[in-house]
Amino acid sequence: MRIVIAGGHGQIALRLERLLSAAGHEPAGLIRNPEQADDLRAAGAEPVVLDLESATVEMVAGVLQGADAAVFAAGAGPGSGTARKDTVDRAAAVLFADAAERAGVRRYIVVSSMGADSAHPGDEVFDVYLRAKGAADDSVRAREGLDWTILRPGSLINDAGTGLVRLGAATGRGPVSRDDVAAVLAELLETPATAGLTLELISGSTPVAVAVKDMAGN
Numbered sequence: 001m002r003i004v005i006a007g008g009h010g011q012i013a014l015r016l017e018r019l020l021s022a023a024g025h026e027p028a029g030l031i032r033n034p035e036q037a038d039d040l041r042a043a044g045a046e047p048v049v050l051d052l053e054s055a056t057v058e059m060v061a062g063v064l065q066g067a068d069a070a071v072f073a074a075g076a077g078p079g080s081g082t083a084r085k086d087t088v089d090r091a092a093a094v095l096f097a098d099a100a101e102r103a104g105v106r107r108y109i110v111v112s113s114m115g116a117d118s119a120h121p122g123d124e125v126f127d128v129y130l131r132a133k134g135a136a137d138d139s140v141r142a143r144e145g146l147d148w149t150i151l152r153p154g155s156l157i158n159d160a161g162t163g164l165v166r167l168g169a170a171t172g173r174g175p176v177s178r179d180d181v182a183a184v185l186a187e188l189l190e191t192p193a194t195a196g197l198t199l200e201l202i203s204g205s206t207p208v209a210v211a212v213k214d215m216a217g218n
Contacts, residue, residue, distance in 0.1 A: 002026040003189060004067045004105075006052060006096050007074025008045060009036040011158075012111060015182035016071065017045035023186065030063065030074070052092035053084075060099035069107035069189055070100045072136075082128040089129060093136035101145040107195070108146040109188055111181070112137050114154050114173060114200055137198070147195035149188050153181045154202040166204025167211040174202035187212040 003020055005013050008029015020027040021044025028046040031037065037047035048063055052074060064070055072093050077084075093110065100108050116133035140148050154174045161179025184201055187208050188194050193216035206214070 001068035001189065002028065002066065003069045003071060004048075004064050005029045005045070005071045005073055006092070007072070007111075008040055008047065009033070010073050010075065012156075012178050012181050012185070013071075013073040014039065014043050015178055016073070016185050017043040019182055019186045020189070021045060025189075028063070028067075052095055053087050055095070057095060057098045057102060060096060061102040064099050064103035064105050067103070067105050069109065070096065070105050071109045071111070071185060071189070072096050073111040073185075075111075082125055085125065085129045085132045090132035090136045093133075094139045097140050097143060097146060101143060106145065106147045107189070107192060108140065108148045109185060110137060110140055110148065110150045111185070112150050112152045112198075114152045116152060141198070147192060149194045149196070150198040151181070151184065151188065152198065152200045154200070156181065162203065163208055164203065164205050165208055165211050166202050166206065167199055167215055169197075169199065171200040171202050171204075176202045180208065183208045184212065191216050193217075 007013050009031045017027040028048050029040045030048050030050045032051045034049045040047040113133045115130050118131055118134035118138050120130040137150050154176045157175045157177050159177045161177045165180050191212050
């Protein structure tokens, strides 16, 4: 499969690209900074320089043309202010979904956040982030042209992955390694029967493949 990943230089995206490439897929990652291209190539991914904050739907759809799946893993990052929570975490996610529909790419996976809610209260930057992610998720879920799955990880950590997770509609809060998030994303891409699900993810005791298969059967 050819899989286009928004936020291609992110920590989860780079891990996912390595997994997909090792499995024989053709990942491509969208990046803003051309200096990051070599990192993507080292991960086995094709770098595509495109800024989702300034690109048009037509530009993004052109990149997505012919892809088998799209993954939105972009984010403004922890050091950004409230303005970029809206332009990246909400608007860029909506733009990427618009482009996927226009390009006819039905399989669409979103890396969201536990607690994402367009009605989340509060005025702190993280509150704005959760509202932005929630609004983006709402936009994706309203689309009949996408076979979407929304993944909401718990607190992200850089510990080595265990391959053991808890995945479900509501898991409760907890940490999860970025390795394991990437592994779940790779498995979701192979499991189209998870379309239409919003799933929370934390570390647990169930092997990734089994956890995803269980969700596909529900």
